[in-house]
Amino acid sequence: MSDIGTDELPEDVAKLLGAAKELRGPSDAVRASMKARLVAALPPPGGGGGGGGNAPTGSAGGSTFPRVPAWVAAATFAAGLAAGVLVRPAIVGGGGLAPNVEVAKTTDVAKTAPSVATGPVAATLVPSDLPLVASAIPVATPGSATSPASATAATHANRGSDLAAERAVLDMARTALNRGDHANALAATAEHEKKYPRGALAEEREAIAVRALSEGGRKGEAKARAERFKKSHPESILLPAVLAAGGVE
Amino acid sequence: MAREQRNDSKDAEFTAIFEANLAYVWTTLRRLGVHERDLEDVAHETFLKVYAELDRYDRARPVKPWLFAFAFRLASDYRKLSRHKTSLLGDDEPSHGHGDHTADAEKAAVAREREALVHRALESLDIDKRAVFVLTELDECPMPEAVAALGIPLNTGYSRLRAARQEFTQAVRRLSAARPGTNQGDRP
Known part of the structure; x- marks a missing residue:
């Protein structure tokens, strides 16, 4: 850019910058x-999640994003609240991520991955911090149902609790x-598989596992696991991601 | 019904923006100092905010500076975390292709080296100057658009760019001297 009369960059520095203009x-x-994560975090059909901050709630039907399967709909509730809680203050107040930071600080990721030596613990910015947020959701708290006749509510609470626990493992x-x-990453997915073999987030677990295998250089195992995923979850919203990660045509 | 149609339209527009600009947002966050390993999370959060604010987007204006403003806010907040301040990018260079010595691979390695040098030099700028520098020098955004996106006066934009150019150049010189093997361009 030379639209102003300020000191220009030296030619060699400008050339260096030119070489770094490519988008990656x-x-x-x-x-x-x-x-897939955005689909889960955006407002669900009929609203209720509020994940889009101050975005209006309403139908996502007809969206060019894929339709949301059942497990995503379940996760959307937690994810939507998480995003709503964490995004809205930053948007409205311009105050940034302070609330996120507080949540992230209390997530003891380091305990589960103490062997990492590549620098500071990764920022676990929302909504991957769902365990804490999800556990703060009233419906996710066992015994939070106030109606004595509310067996359904209790069931929902248990489901919410299970979902929060599942997500905690997958967040790790x-x-x-x-x-x-x-x-x-693979150890955590194995733990999830052991605890929740048919959990609501089993598809997400498989997606993470395939990526971990592939990015860890275990391409053959990644491909085999992706193939199994294709057979067991042919309609999954995560299928494109899993196939891409597994190198399946 | 009208509301549903409006949301369908919003979702479609958001999807188009996501598809067309993910690489831009990703690269911008990287240039603004977000660590490689955190890019996915921060980019995700950026697009959540984009969706939330989409109704307020002035379609008469270009989308990239508007997206840049979100990325800038997220990157600023990200960098306020003390655990990120220690990152000097030395542990963050792309590691693809190591061990591959074909001509293409070596060319790619040189390109990565230059990109890494740019990122390290950018790291020497504070976030405000860095934002102006990235938006105008790397994105080639006209200054009036840049200051509008960042919400700063025109003169502030100019003074930040002037200072940023000087500091960036000094950083490139310093880093190149410290790493003689670094190819900085055509400089002898």
């Missing part, structure tokens, strides 16, 4: 994964994966 986005797998996996700590 994430891999296809990460792109697909991000898309995702955080480790984002740090490049594939071993701990």
